[in-house]
Amino acid sequence: MQNSSALETFVQDFILRRCGASGVDIERMERMGGGAIQENYALDLEIHGGAHAGRHNWVLRTDSPSRLAMSLGRAEEFSVLSCAFQAGVRAPEPLWLHRDQGEIGKNFYLMKRIGGTASGRELVRAERTPEQRASLLAQLGASLAALHSVTPGDVDLPFLKVPEGNAALARIAEYRTLLDTLERPQPTLEWALRQLELHVPANCPVCLVHGDLRTGNYMVEGHQLSGVLDWEFAAWSAAEEDIGWLCARDWRFGTDDLEAGGIGPVEALLAGYEAAGGRTVDRRRLHYWRAMASLRWALIALLQAQRHLSSEEPSLELALTGRMLPEIELNLLLETEAMLEERRHA
Template sequence: MTDTALPLRDGIGAILSEALGEDVTVDEPGRLTGGASRQVWAAQARTADGTVLPVVLRRDPPGHGDAARMRAEAACLRAAAAVGVPVPAVLASADDAPGIDAPFLLMERVDGESIPRKLQRDPEFDRVRAGLAEDMGFVLGQIHRSAVEELTMLDDRDPLDALEDTYLGLDDPRPAVEIGLRWLREHRPPRRPTALVHGDFRLGNVLVDGTGIRGVLDWELAHLGDPIEDLGWLCVRAWRFGAQPPVAGVGTREHLLDGYERASGVRPTDAELHWWETFGTLRWLVLSRFQAHRHLSGAEHSLELAAIGRRVCESEYDLLLILDLLDEAVAPPEPACTAPTVHDRPSLGEIVALVAETLSDEVAPALDAARARERYLLRICVNLLGIAGRELDSGSDGPVTDLLAAVGCTSEAELAQRIREGSLSYTDSAVRRCVGTAVLTRLVVANPRHAVTSR
């Protein structure tokens, strides 16, 4: 048992003192935003001679640790550093420690910006933004040159099999997922030689300053596999964060491949990249549902994980979009008029909208920068209230029930099963119309701004 009474600050100090061989004091750590899977804390350490050492602690949520996964992450950082990949230096890593109370990884803090919208829009990044897609391709080429002989602890299963296993374990049949799995099985390209795959290389997980990429972060999904998986993942529409350019919202696929070829000597074909982009889109769909399941199953109470559940339809839409399967979809009906009620106004929908507006326009601006975590959670609450208000206004599920009946099904779960067994084909126009309409009906409630007309 660890000494749970030891403050996190003192736990970090003890670890650093042992790692550096000298006494170290640590200021009170501050939790960084994000971290739905892992907690991320930043702190300032000071040695006896006054040297300041900024550090970052990544740890599993106490009580929900995966020690083997954290050990693998540390090994990946060291392997990548050995071939010149810009990564934070690992200071210490262990399965547990007093005050930490979970598997952890302690690293030097690297200066740089990771917030996608700042990297996509702020003037200070104008110069590096023009070459960022190519730079990201180059760094991926470096990663894929890492020696894998010492990384045998990493998962090397077939990624499509692993993804299907995760999906089936959720017991949540979805027609869009079945379509994606079937298409991927039918169009799979030859596999490239095994390499270290980062698994989550995108804006948000790289640090950038005025000179370029300073650090590659968040290696918890690293594994051994086909290196082009990382390239396809970077092109997934979710990681454009609303911007238009297809690679992370900052560049073209050609720029990405130029950088990758320069570092690796390999240039994937357009068809190969498209397959892995499709795989990445399906992967994010399933992982989103998996993360939501952690909350919905009662395993881990989390506002962030719960909110992800309402974003699954974004990836369903993106998957149908990349496979050109939305042409038969029927637009959802306009919101129904409010039904007569015995209750006074404001109505339930008006109350939800008013609370969301007040939190967004008055409460959030009053929280100073030191309360970044609270501001982050408040934004999630506002988004969820918006979803609730739109669902209240949406009324019925529109034509979905009739479209299901037209293909001989009573539910989307039944439709998913029939696509899986092959008794219904996703190329059939009636099936496409039903699946696309159901996804659009969810999307106009969850995030109507996500819908577009082209990929």
């Protein structure tokens, strides 16, 4: 089912059935900006009768024409979002999942729409006092602590593979496999991957990680965190992976002196994280996980470009993502050298 009006009719009927309502009026169903990997639609609707009677602002999230091999499908993502929401993570409230049986050709789920902006450049350039920036980072840290409190024995997420042994080594094996699928050799990435393998940290307890928590993937309204978005890269891994990703040079949008996502100092993030019950973070290991983050982003950029070059999903955005590789490689080299320098002085 490719026709947008046919999709709207199906969604209207789906909501009607799930709500037990007497009627559903969809006033707006509009493709939202962003979402290079998935498609999101804003839904403004009114439900007549039943427990959900009234006006609502929701989001429908579904698959794009092609996908990254490392990303979850919508059914799996819905399960992860539900677990995170129940654990106390500030995130959009998940509503219902549609498992497609050939009706429209792909799964989708509905969630409540949250307010604010997710634009990375707007967020890092917004006028905020140091105290407001620290407060925002503390809120992010608290949500990460809630997420990282979830361990494999707590929830049923059978589609997520639990690493055997060291979580960092499991990631290295995964990324080496992805590198081997690329047609062109990537010597910078291969060298950095080997350095990460040689200097792997010991004792990486496994927990549920977001996998893509960065400035641009959370919403802020005023100076408050509205919610964490885009859960398609969730995994069982080391808690420091999320912290390293958020603090990587790649996600500061020009405000390089503010380590934590271009928002503020990393200590503000870690203070909020630890105050909310997160494990004490060994600051000396963050260079390692920031280098791991840059390596992963380089791989994603290459795979995104491949979606365009293969004609699976012709897209200027995907093509331009691939053109970012030299800058990402520079950040990777800087982070890897910082990691090695730290090890030399340990």
